[in-house]
C-alpha cells in the first residue's frame with residue numbers, strides 16, 4: 535500500500551486519500567498496473583466531475599494518455615482519434631484551428647477526453663454524442679480491449695452505458711470523433727444568439743462561436759483553478775407534462791424546456807427560487823452566480839460538500855415534490 539492524496543486530482547480540491555495512485559501514459563501502463571496492484575480500481579481523468587465524499591479504498595489510475603491523430607477522412611468528414619488523458623478544451627481548440635466543426639459549442643468544458651463519453655458532456659444545445667464515432671477501452675477486470683461504437687454507448691442526457699451496467703468497469707484509452715469539414719453550426723441556444731447579435735456577428739466562424747461560449751461560461755461558471763467546483767452539481771430533472779403544469783400554476787416564472795414528450799426543469803432555477811444561491815455551510819457553498827454549481831468555500835472535506843448537496847436535494851423535494859439527482863459522480 536502506497537497511500538496518496540487525491541487533492542491535486544479533483545477540481546473540488548478535496549483532500550481524500552486513496553490506496554495507490556498510478557499515472558497511466560500508455561495501454562502498457564494499464565496492463566502493468568493490473569498485474570502489480572490488486573482490485574478495486576478507479577479511474578480519474580480531469581477530476582472535474584467527481585466528488586470525493588470520503589477516502590477511496592482503491593488503486594486510482596490517473597489517465598494521462600495523450601495524442602490527437604487524424605486516422606481517416608473523406609470529402610466531408612475527418613475521423614480523429616484522441617488519447618483519453620488529453621484535455622477536452624485542447625481538443626476543441628485543435629478542431630477549430632483545423633477548421634473542423636462539431637465541437638465548438640463544447641468549448642471550455644473542464645475535464646478530459648476519456649471522461650467526455652462517460653457522462654456525455656453537453657452544453658449550449660450540443661452533446662458530444664453528436665460527433666462521437668467510437669471509443670477504445672480496457673477492462674479493469676480482464677485486461678481485454680473493447681471497442682464501443684455509438685449505438686453501444688447508449689448515450690442520453692448526461693448519461694451512457696458507462697454510468698449504468700458498465701459503470702467502473704473500464705478505462706477509456708482513446709476516443710474517436712467524426713468532425714465535419716463543412717461548417718455545421720448550432721447557435722439556437724438563446725444566450726449564444728443574444729451575444730452574437732450584441733457583437734453584430736451574422737455568420738459566425740467556429741472561432742467566434744467558441745469565443746462567445748467561453749465568455750458566457752467565464753461570466754457564469756467559476757474557474758476550478760480559482761474556486762473548487764465540478765460544474766453543474768445536479769442534473770436538470772425531467773418530469774411529466776402534468777407535473778410541470780401543476781408547478782407552473784404555483785410558479786408562473788418556472789424555467790423549463792420540452793424534452794421529448796416530457797419537460798426538463800431548470801434545477802438552477804428550482805434551487806435559486808428555494809433560496810439557496812450564495813448559501814454557505816461548513817466551507818461548502820452554492821455559487822453566487824449560478825445555483826446549480828456547488829463550490830468549495832474553504833473545506834478539504836468532501837463530506838461537507840456532500841452534506842450541502844443532500845440538504846439541497848431534500849429541500850427541493852419538500853418544496854416542489856421533484857427529485858434532483860447528482861450529475862457529478864460521488865465516490866467514497
Ligand code: EPU
Pocket residue numbers: 656657658659754755764765766767768769770789800801802803804806811823824825826861
Ligand atoms: N437559472 C436560475 N438561477 C440560477 C441558474 C440558472 O434561475 O442560479 C435559470 C435561468 O433562467 C437560466 C436557466 O436556469 O437561463 C438555465 O441556466 P443555464 O443556461 O446556465 O443552463 P443549466 O441548465 O443550468 C446546463 C448544463 C451546463 C451547461 C449549460 C449551458 C446540466 C446539468 N447543466 O446548465 O453544463 O453549461 O446548460 O448549456 O445540464 C455541467 O454539466 O457541468 C454544465 C456546466
